[in-house]
Amino acid sequence: MPLHYAIEGGFSTDDFVIDMTAGTVTCPKGITVRITRTNRAIFGAKCQGCRLRQRCTKSQAGRKMTIHEHHDVLYAARRCAESEEFQTTYRRHRPMVERSIAWLVAKGNRRVAYRGVARNQIWLAHRCAAINLRRLINLGLIPTDRGWALAL
Numbered sequence: 348m349p350l351h352y353a354i355e356g357g358f359s360t361d362d363f364v365i366d367m368t369a370g371t372v373t374c375p376k377g378i379t380v381r382i383t384r385t386n387r388a389i390f391g392a393k394c395q396g397c398r399l400r401q402r403c404t405k406s407q408a409g410r411k412m413t414i415h416e417h418h419d420v421l422y423a424a425r426r427c428a429e430s431e432e433f434q435t436t437y438r439r440h441r442p443m444v445e446r447s448i449a450w451l452v453a454k455g456n457r458r459v460a461y462r463g464v465a466r467n468q469i470w471l472a473h474r475c476a477a478i479n480l481r482r483l484i485n486l487g488l489i490p491t492d493r494g495w496a497l498a499l
Contacts, residue, residue: 350425353410357402361425363388365418372412375399388412450478 350359364373365388372388373379376399380388394400394409404410415421427433451474459467480488487498 353404354402358399360412360414360418361422363412365414365422367414367419372414374403374410382414386414386416388414447478450482451475 350361352359358375362375365382366372367382370382371379372382374390376397378390378393378397380390380393382388389409389411391409391411394404397403428437456474460470461467483497488495489498
């Protein structure tokens with residue numbers, strides 16, 4: 348997910364050095380605070396008089412951050428998503444995924460049809476099978492003497 352900035356054009360979570368092993372967060376100016384039991388980093392009064400404050404927070408009480416319990420994994424995933432290889436693959440597959448979801452929810456199928464999980468799982472499986480079959484027919488699925496084949 349994209350990061351949210353406290354101030355437009357200001358610092359994000361990735362601009363802070365977060366060390367989950369040591370349990371500390373260091374701001375861009377170099378001020379270090381401990382991560383609390385509730386996974387929060389509270390800079391508080393340490394933000395007073397900071398020349399970077401206008402890029403960091405609007406709060407009078409200073410910058411407060413909630414650190415996700417899987418911060419390291421999320422950070423690594425964001426760095427991976429910036430690579431050209433990832434972007435190429437993402438651009439190639441995303442339109443088809445979005446289109447498939449659009450096909451699933453088309454014509455009043457945004458809500459499940461039945462009460463209960465089991466019946467809705469069967470309904471969804473049939474809906475997906477029908478959509479896949481329609482897609483194969485559009486791609487040129489034809490009957491042959493040996494079974495079905497895609498016409499090339």
